[in-house]
Amino acid sequence: MSEFIGSIWWLIVSLGVLVTFHEFGHYWVARRCGVKVLRFSVGFGKPLWLRRGKDGTEYVVAAIPLGGYVKMLDEREGNVAADELEQAFNRQSVWKRIAIVVAGPLANLLLCVGLFWAMFVIGRPDYAPVLGQVEGIAAAAGLHRGDTVLAVGERDTPTWSEAQLALIPAALDHSDVPVRVRTESGNEVTRTLRLSRLPTAFDERRAVEAAGLIPRHLLVPASIGRVSPDTPAWGVLAEGDRITAIDGEPVTRADEIYPLVQKLGERGSPAMVEVQRGDDRLALELQPRRLVKPDGAAYWGLGIELARPKEPAKDAVLRYGPIAAVPAALREASHQASELFAMIGRAFSGRVSVQNTVAGPITIARAANAYAHHGTAWYLSMLAMLSLSLGILNLLPIPILDGGHLLYYLIELVKGSPVSERVMAAGQYVGLALIAGLMGLAFYNDIVNNLVR
Incomplete structure (x- = not known):
């Protein structure tokens, strides 16, 4: 299945699950409150399947x-026998109407907890939270290569994803945070990561790397896959060579090569x-040209294409027993909800870019496809976050x-x-304008993040 088809499929599946649970919440409580439900629809437009x-x-x-609805008997929408x-x-008490309205978002919040469970x-x-490269702020804090991150602040970090999720908010807030690690010698120590020293502006998508932390599993060897004819590397470097240093600067990851070559060319x-060629270590003289x-942009290059790295095997797992998973799921849902509100606050205060905060359908579809390919548990975690976001978004006034x-x-x-x-009609116009603006921003971010970059 291609990425395009897979993304569309998993977007439909994800929205179908979330919308069904959301609308079922409205439907179930409405029926319990004695309200007649005329239609329960998953999706809009022409019915593909209908049963009375x-x-x-x-x-x-x-x-x-791309949504759904529950249509209830209402005198404001037509004649009622x-x-x-x-x-x-509309004839129900205000408390019943409140219960029916709240039931949809509440169903999404309950689904979120169930999915996390x-x-x-x-x-x-996942990958073990072992540091592979330490520099900058992290090195100044006393962290070292080979340290295993056990906790960031109050949050335990049994996997690298957990460590990353704990570090990113602190980095965005420029807040110093204690990091408890186990050194290679087996000692447990706590270091203070001075994230307040991060520059005012940095790539929010690479916040952890900006702090000088590179996990062990990302240290993929920079191996050459192809050498282009009539380039500086032709006849000098060979397929399979692993680049270990350029002009005395060590190379531990593939993405370090490009800036070093640009610097050398300038x-x-x-x-x-x-390079490492088989059992031999070679030092070869080259000058970028x-x-x-293909798009016409000029750059300093050696004329090499790196081999596509194999994804390293995962060496950790985040798992609880059925009983222990209940409080764990509740804690995770609560934590993610607080982080979501915090992120909304950062966006409104200008501390983070709304370009990296509001996601549109293209971003969601690609993420759903990627998480599904990582396995059932990864997909469930993403679906839980989407359900939480949908529930909270629908509760906004x-x-x-x-x-x-x-x-x-x-x-x-x-x-x-x-x-x-009159007030309700005016509110509808305001609401439509706000939602249209939010959707416009989401589509704009989709275009910039997925089609332009």
Whole structure:
């Protein structure tokens, strides 16, 4: 299955699961409150599948799988027979209406906990949190290559993903954080990582690397896959050579080669490129030349293409037993919810770019496909985060969202009467404008992050 088809498939599956649970929450509570449900639809548009239940509800799977809805009997949307007035949504008490509205987001929050529980029970394979390269702020803190990260702040880090998730918020906030590690000699020590010393502006997507931390599993050998004819490397370097240093600068990762070659090219003089060829270590003199990429951009290059590295085998797993997974899932959902609110706060305060905060359907689809390829547990963890995000987003006090309706009902409780139709209509326009703006930002970020870069 190609990445494009896979991304579309997993986006549909993900949205289908999340929307079904969300709308089922509204449906289930509405029925328990005595409200007649006319239609339960997963998707919008023309029905692809329709079945009418004994209760009169139409159950629909529609053609456009980008949402869903529960249509309830309501006098504001059409004539209601006299014998059905008690089943109309608008005739219910304010507390029942609040319960029905809250049920959708609450279903997503419960689903989030359930998905995290399943992830913990299945076990999510990952990499051990062992440091492979330490420099800059991390080196100044006393961390060393071979240290195993046991905890960041109050959060235990049994895997590298856990360590990364704990370090990123601290880096974004420029907050110093204690890091407990086990050294190669077996001693446990705590070092203070001075993230307050990070530059004001840095690539938020590489926050951990900006702090000088590179995990062991990312130290992929820089092996040459192909040498282009009529280039500086032709006849000097060979397929299979592993570059170990350029002009005296050690090379431990493939992404270190390009900046070193650019620096060497700008200097305009030859230098030694050290390689491992079989059992031999060689130092070969090379001088970069100005080359041209297929898109016409010029760069300093040697004329080599690196071999595609094999993904290292995962050497750690995040797993709990069925009982222990219950509190673990609750803690994880609570922690991720607080981090989500914190990220929203950072975006509004300008501490992080909204370009890296608001994701559109292209980004979500590609992420769903990538997580699914990593295994069931990884996909469940992503689905849990999406469910949490959907639940919290719908609780925001924006008209046309569940949170907007909830706001109207809370006002009704305070003032003793429903919000006027005029106010509700104005709120609908404001809500549509806000949602349209948010969707526009999401699509813009998709284009910039996935199609331009």
